[in-house]
Amino acid sequence: MLKRAQSIAKRESRTMSELVREALSHYDRRAWWDEVNAYGRRRAEERGLREGNVERLVHKSRRRAGSQKRGDPSLKELMAQITPGNRYSEIATGPARGKEKRALRSAKLSKS
Numbered sequence: 001m002l003k004r005a006q007s008i009a010k011r012e013s014r015t016m017s018e019l020v021r022e023a024l025s026h027y028d029r030r031a032w033w034d035e036v037n038a039y040g041r042r043r044a045e046e047r048g049l050r051e052g053n054v055e056r057l058v059h060k061s062r063r064r065a066g067s068q069k070r071g072d073p074s075l076k077e078l079m080a081q082i083t084p085g086n087r088y089s090e091i092a093t094g095p096a097r098g099k100e101k102r103a104l105r106s107a108k109l110s111k112s
Helices: 002-011 016-047 051-068 075-080 088-093 095-111
Strands: none
Touching (some): 002 016
16 A cells, blocks of 8 residues: 555655645545534434425525525535534534634734
8 A cells, every 4th residue: 555655646746745644634524524424314314304305494494594684604605614624513613704703803903
């Protein structure tokens, strides 16, 4: 396996460190998605949901969210926050948003 990794690194003009870093990143991302999918399957089973229920529930949820205009982040905004550096618990609780707001606030204060 080491020889194969060295061959790949040489072919792609990378260092072994870069190759290992990328491999760990891919592994971590896959493990995170495995955790998320397992959580979703458990929750669906607990609630008795089947694949056929999903489309109806998504439409119902979107109608409710659209009428309430609560200011909750959209799925697109949540997905944009997913990075190797911030795991699902941070996305759910929102520290990434808070950090961004604080950074913007401090940047504005430093310009004044």
